[in-house]
Amino acid sequence: MNTFQWPGGVTPPTVEKEPKEFVAHGDKRIDDYYWLNQRDNPKVLNYLKAENAYLDTMMSSTKDLREKLFNEMKARIKEKDESLPYKDNGYWYYSRFEEGKQYPIFCRKKETLEAAEEIMLDQNKMAEGFRYYSIGGRAVSDNNELLAFTVDSVSRRIYGLRIKNLVTGTIYPENIANVEGNSIAWAADNKTIFYIKKDLTTLLGYQVWRHELGTDPAKDVMVFEEKDNRFYIGVYRTKSKKYVAIYSSMNQVSTEYRLLEAARPTSDFKIFEPRQENLQYTIEHFNNKFYIRTDWNAPNFKLMETPETKTGKANWKEVIPHRKNVFIASLLVFKNHLVLGEMKDALNQLRVINMTSKKDYYITFPETVYSSFPNVNPDYNTNVLRFSYTSMTTPTSIFDFNMDTEQRELKKQTEVLGGFKKDDYTAERLWATVRDGVKVPISLVYKKGVKKDGSNPLLLYAYGSYGSSTSPAFNSNIISLLDRGFIYAIAHVRGGQEMGRQWYDQGYMFNKKNTFYDFIDCGEFLIKEKYTVKDHLYAHGGSAGGLLMGAIVNLRPDLWHGVLADVPFVDVITTMSDPSIPLTTGEYKEWGNPAVKAEYLYMKSYSPYDNVERKAYPNMLVATGLHDSQVQYFEPAKWVAKLRELKTDNNKLFFKTNLEAGHGGASGRFDYLKDKAWQYAFLLSLEGKVE
Incomplete structure (x- = not known):
């Protein structure tokens, strides 16, 4: 039972309405809060500060909890740490952190790791002031x-x-x-x-x-x-x-x-x-030829080669053919080997090809839900591949792998302090059948002993745009939720490429709503399978994943007890209609060009800001950065203002603006944990777990 009490008698900020009319293709839109895009207007800054003050007041009783969460997450980070050195052109390069310092120090050593250290850049000194x-x-x-x-x-x-x-x-x-x-x-x-x-x-x-x-x-x-x-x-x-x-x-x-x-x-x-x-194509130079990774008549990409002096497509010859169920995501070239990063069934695989014998094999891994990627490999004349491996229970591990003998050596595993034990947690892969019959993978992790009786709080995350795949990876911050009974899940919705190019094709432009429906149906599936219930189900997404959050609270506001929306892209029509806004024109093929009537109307049908209605919405914490170059601060500012005006519930709506940061949040390695502590405290408050 939730015994947490929010402060009473606190009035949320109000925003003046200055209607602005937009007309396109005979369709009229009225934007009452368009004026909030005036970054230099003192009234705008005052509004953002008022929202921050409202949040501070309403969550004042979680101050101790936020401090506790921050210290927990910080305590898991090895403060004095060093990256794994890699050799390039006669020098070993690495970065290191000193205890208590926010930023890395970039260093190198000549020829051997026993040589004297040369500090190239000390970001801590450079960042002073x-x-x-x-x-x-x-x-x-x-x-x-x-x-x-x-x-x-x-x-x-x-x-x-x-x-x-x-x-x-x-x-x-x-x-x-x-x-x-x-x-x-x-x-x-x-x-x-x-x-x-x-x-x-x-x-x-x-x-x-x-x-x-x-x-x-x-x-x-x-x-x-x-x-x-x-x-x-x-x-x-x-x-x-x-x-x-x-x-x-x-x-x-x-x-x-x-x-x-x-x-x-x-x-x-x-x-x-x-x-x-x-x-599309990418190229790698190899001796007197180029290797080409291309989608030419190959939606999931194939591998081709061409002479160095004849690079035109007419000269390309197939090396590895296209496969319907395997997506070729990356290509790495060595003197005697090729390494392909492949994606199959929402798992990353590494395929090694010996260029002399033409024999190939896949590197094997012990877990069923994991991620593996090439690491830093600047040396062309080597038979050693450096790769990273992680899972939702295994911290990032870097291996050196002999591509001839297939022997691997663990060179470094990220140390997780604070009493973390891998065996205390369990990861799973589930498949949710969504409304059109497609099976969507879900990766999830929880602490052992959790009962699947519907009583657990569950945080469901997704991104689902630009063909960007969300790989199941270790996140030490999530432990603070897992240890308090949460299940953490990733919905690999359409719009990414976890299941190949067709997964992206089914989740952009005129298929964009599949992304939203997949996420909603994954939530319904987790309830059906008794991982959670509506009163304990939470959603999280950022940037284009924030658009996803905006869409799902319009489509199914009753399904979520709370939503975290980071730097959310929620004003799709207005932004995509303004080519002067950063990144807009490069996004036409993702979302559509509003100058085209059919694309305009489809975008308008799901644009979160345009579809806010007078109805009940879930508890929400929205975050942005004043200097955000990717999603301008005024998109979530307008969205929150409109939600405040129209929502009919008494649920919490908070808006937090980092007045110093942009799209990626704070720059220091500890500062961003303070923002994370706010989010977790919000979720735990809704669960009544504030002790």
Whole structure:
């Protein structure tokens, strides 16, 4: 029985209505809260602060619980820790944390791990005086003397590019502003670097520039401009080091690569295979050829090869054919081996192919629900694959695997402190038959001894968009819920690619509602199987998963006792109708283009903000970041305001804005745990478990 008492007599914030009319395809929409998109309007900031104050007051009696949860989660983290070193071009690279410090220190050692440590960047010192500080990409020149790195001190994902001399410790004066965080590539001459400039309105990377060390950035040369704002771009150095590559990608639709020999940085980039609708490919350079992972007449992708000098599609030859039940997710090239990351039945698999004997095999794992991925593998001339393994009960484990002998060596497992014992918990894989007869996988974990009698609180999570698969992995924070009787579950709904490309095809554009129905039906299934009941069922999703949360509370508000919505994308029509909003144009193929009537009407039929009605809604905690570049803060702000106006229940509706952070939350490794403690305290309050 829930004995927790919320404070009485506290009035939630109110928001002024300033109706704004939108008309498209003869359809009229009235947006009473559109004005909340005025970031610099003091009334907007005052409203966000008022919502934070309301939350503080209403949850004031959970202060001790939040502190306890924070300390629990923090205590599981090994404060003095070090990443597993990897070797690249004669140096061992790693990062380490010092006790009590929020940020990593990036280091290296020459040739052997017994050599003297060189600190490349100490993010703790660099972050002094900043509320937010994130180091994005890092790239070392071929002569090992120069480090290019990017920094974001606002949380808007707009970075500045700096270059450091690792011999003298000097940071060069040039500071190139407004760049992409993780797209930097050195040429082979140790003085030329390629980077991507961002459009400051849309925040899209749209130009690749060439900079020469020691010169004025104003004299940098643009080497490529993406004219189609539906495409995202990137630049990188191939693993073989021979090429600098530029890619343009429209998510799940089309790809195009351009190549430049790294030894000739001022020459022109050449197109690998021209872009065309419904042709995706990725490339890996291997000796005198390229391997190509492509969906050309192969929805789940196949593997092909082509001579280095003849990259056009007409020259591609099949190496591994397309399979209906196996999705080829990744490709890794070594001197004598190929490694494919494959997805089958919502499980990641690693397939090793000996390029001499042409024999292949799958790496085997002991658990039935797990994830396995290639780790850092910069060395081309090796027969050792480094991969990561995790499950919902096994902390991330990094192995070195001899691809010839099939022997594996555990190099590092994330230490989980605070008394965690793997054998205290059980993980399962279930299959829910949803309304159209499709079987949707569910991964779940709980503490041993839990009875399946319907009495358990259960938190159900999903994402389900962009073809992004949610893999079952270890999460030490969840232990704080499991130890208090919660079951944690992941619904692998359509919109991801856990079951192959068709899983994505059935969950985007005109099939998007399948994502919502799958999640609802998974909730119903878990109730039917007596894992929980409505009064103890909770839902969680963020970003596009926050859209999912907005949709399910409109469609089935009675099914959930509480909902956590992080940085939720809930105002689909308005956002997708404004090409100046960051990332909008690149999303047309995911959600639709409102300029097309059929796409507009379908989006409107599920857009959470447009479908809020006068009815009862579940308890909800909505979170956002003021500087969010992915989902603007005003989407959840408007949504909460409209929910407050129309909802007919007495359930709790809280809105928390991090005034210093963006889409990814706080930058420090401990700060984000405070946000997590708020969420868990909210759930536990609803369960009456606040002691």
